Amino acid sequence: MAKVAPPRKRQTQQAKTNWLLIGGVVAIGVIGLFVLLFLNLQGQGVPTPTPEPVSSIADYCAENPDNCVVKGNPEAPVTVVEVSDYGCPHCRNFNIGGTAEALDAAYVESDQVRWIVLPYALRAATQPAAESALCAAEQDQFFPYHEQLFELQDSAVALTREAYVQAAETVGLDMEAFEECIDSNRYRSVVQRNMSVAAGAGVAATPTFFINGQKVEGNLPLANFQQQLDRLLGS
Numbered sequence: 001m002a003k004v005a006p007p008r009k010r011q012t013q014q015a016k017t018n019w020l021l022i023g024g025v026v027a028i029g030v031i032g033l034f035v036l037l038f039l040n041l042q043g044q045g046v047p048t049p050t051p052e053p054v055s056s057i058a059d060y061c062a063e064n065p066d067n068c069v070v071k072g073n074p075e076a077p078v079t080v081v082e083v084s085d086y087g088c089p090h091c092r093n094f095n096i097g098g099t100a101e102a103l104d105a106a107y108v109e110s111d112q113v114r115w116i117v118l119p120y121a122l123r124a125a126t127q128p129a130a131e132s133a134l135c136a137a138e139q140d141q142f143f144p145y146h147e148q149l150f151e152l153q154d155s156a157v158a159l160t161r162e163a164y165v166q167a168a169e170t171v172g173l174d175m176e177a178f179e180e181c182i183d184s185n186r187y188r189s190v191v192q193r194n195m196s197v198a199a200g201a202g203v204a205a206t207p208t209f210f211i212n213g214q215k216v217e218g219n220l221p222l223a224n225f226q227q228q229l230d231r232l233l234g235s
Contacts, residue, residue, distance in 0.1 A: 049192065051200035056213050057081045060197050061116050067190050068118050069134075069142040073111035078232050080115050081210040083198050085122040086129035087159060088206045090219040092150040099222045106226070112233055117146065118194050119187075122206060125159050128182070130191045132164040135181035136173060144171040 054060045058079050061068035080103075084091035094100055107113035119134050121127035129149055136145035148167035157163040161182070168178045181187075198208075202215060209216040211228055 049195040049199045052193070052196040053200045054197055057083070057118055057197060057201050057210055058116060058213070061118065067194055068116055069137050069146075070114065070116050071143065072108040072114040074114060076112055076114040078107070078113045078212055078229060079210075080113055080229075082115065082117045083120050083203050083206060083208045083210075084117070085120060085126050085206040086133075086149050086153065087126040088122065089153070091207045092153045094207050094219040095150045096147055097219075099219070099225065102222055103225055103229075107229055113229060117142070118198060119191055120194050120198055120203075120206070121191055127188070127191055128161075129159055129164070130194075131185065131187040132168075132182045134187040134190060135178055136168065136171070138181060139173050139177065141171045141173055145173070 058081055061070065061081070084095065103113070104115070108115050119130040121130045133142060133146055133149065136142050145167055148170050149163065152158055152163045152167060155163065157166065164182055165175070165179065168175060201210070205217060207217075207219055212232055216225075216228070
């Protein structure tokens with residue numbers, strides 16, 4: 001009687017299939033681990049701010065003048081606080097799309113409005129930009145630098161050290177002093193506190209404005225800002 005050989009080949013194929021399945025599961029697990037690690041690292045640098053209650057951001061800036069940037073008549077009847085983020089397209093459109101320039105010419109230069117900017121970041125990637133803007137403020141060039149960062153928002157170097165250096169060179173900063181400032185991270189805690197203050201004031205998106213303490217959200221048409229300012233000025 002002929003002997004029947006055991007079906008070893010089938011068992012071997014099944015074993016190979018099992019090992020491939022196990023290997024695939026392990027690979028997916030490893031990839032998932034790396035993704036979680038990457039996301040965790042991306043979030044480092046800007047912890048979720050704990051809201052710091054203040055009477056108003058304008059009062060906070062008056063009490064902490066090195067944390068904010070101000071232009072215009074300190075005795076102006078209307079105060080506008082701007083909270084923008086350098087990675088925010090709507091903030092870019094407000095600042096270099098004509099609205100900010102028109103408001104500055106009509107209200108700030110005529111001593112009717114005092115304009116305050118709270119350097120702020122929505123996320124880790126934009127915090128160094130806010131810090132660099134305060135470095136420019138040390139040389140009294142915050143507003144030209146502020147505009148340059150928004151000009152570079154759509155460029156290949158946006159939100160990088162190269163962008164900060166390029167913007168600084170464009171507005172004519174002392175580069176040695178500026179680069180020492182950004183490399184020292186000396187405004188990191190300032191921006192983080194500004195974030196906490198903004199959270200306490202109800203800022204959840206950018207741009208957000210406070211016009212004599214009243215919150216206004218979004219890049220509204222120029223006419224909307226003019227209407228609100230004229231009403232407060234009695235025009």
